[in-house]
Amino acid sequence: MAHEISSMAYIGATPWHGLGNQLTEQQPINIWLKEAGMDWSIQQSDVLFNADSAALNIRSHSDAKVLYRSDSLEPLSVVSNRYKVVQPHEVLNFYKDLVSVGGFELETAGVLKGGRKLWALAKTGQEARIKGNDRIKAYLLLATSCDGTLCTTAQFTSVRVVCNNTLQMATRESSGAVKIPHSTKFDPMQVKEALGLGFSNWDAFMRNLKQLGQRSVSPEEADQYLRIVLNEPEYSEANADSKIFQKVSGLYLGEGMGSDYSAASGTAWGLLNAVTEYVDHHRRARNQDNRLDSAWFGQGAQLKHKALEQALTLVH
Known part of the structure; x- marks a missing residue:
């Protein structure tokens, strides 16, 4: 789809x-x-497999079960019998x-x-x-x-x-x-x-968030913050900044939604939101499903948590 x-x-x-x-x-x-x-509901059934490629020899796997949708009968996963749905x-x-x-x-x-x-x-x-x-x-x-x-x-x-x-x-x-x-x-x-x-x-x-909105940051502090959060090495002629670093920097410097708000312009709160906007709206993903999954539960969520923790070091 x-x-x-x-x-x-x-x-x-x-x-x-x-x-x-x-x-x-x-x-x-x-x-x-x-x-x-x-x-719809999640149903379960025995795991069956053919133990002989040359002949039909159907056997069951007693330590696992197949989970499937009750409406479409589409399989969802194979899990252990201890799995609570x-x-x-x-x-x-x-x-x-x-x-x-x-x-x-x-x-x-x-x-x-x-x-x-x-x-x-x-x-x-x-x-x-x-x-x-x-x-x-x-x-x-x-x-x-x-x-x-x-x-x-x-x-x-x-x-x-x-x-x-x-x-x-x-x-x-x-x-x-x-x-x-x-x-x-x-x-x-x-x-x-x-x-x-x-x-x-x-x-x-x-x-904590209000403190971030009151904490002004210098260009040098902003650069250091983003390099730590994004694991970005120091800039050099031989090591140009990555596209990700450039994108997040741009979001912080005025391209981001709400980056012109007084709470976000030139502040630690603005830095944090540059990262969260990148994860939620701009980070490369195969589709919107993967983007949402990552932003809430996966690597995107981990990056946002790291950004928050690093921002709090600027006010605590």
Whole structure:
């Protein structure tokens, strides 16, 4: 298919990747399941193999199972018998009580890689500003996989409104995330209890970001910061700067969305957002599916975390 984001639904503005079915607000979970392409279940079956290429000799592998979609019967993965599946409806129902009594609002949900990964993102209602009109909103992301590539992960994520840059909410005291391995049964209530501490750290997280917006950086500091974060060697005639370094530098120096805001122009906050915008919007990816996967769960997420940690060294 042209886009690997197999299906998704959203409310409000069109997501940055431009895909999905738009919903009106306050839709019930069953509508979300249908429109997000999540109204199916993960089934399992024995692993069978032909033990003799010259003749039909079908045998089973008792220590593994095949996971497949109930609607299309498409195989998803081969996993061990100990693998605990999290169903698509469990991902969305995780938010049900949070939406009804907690002030949360589902904003987007969908299926990645044909159903191998599932996710949903909800606004928490928390919002803050970093010097002027640079608005940051807090979200809760729940994602899981059925191919072993991702623990079931619930994490608080911040979104910068002007550019939709995403950044995992973390402080020195808390990662803002709860991860449940697939060897353990998913218990929504335990996850929500464990997330309570992370949610309480929103104020501390925002204090850090506001400090970044107040920390002016010299051209030399900006150059050193980007070289550390991007593992870029010092410039020389024999060793010109990479295209990635040039791109991120350009985003910082005025090409980036919101780079002209007072909080971002010439500050540590601007440096951090140059990296997050590069990861979320410009980093090379085979398709939007891989870009989203990397930005939230893979190498892109790791690069953004490194950028945050390095930025905080400028203010602490």
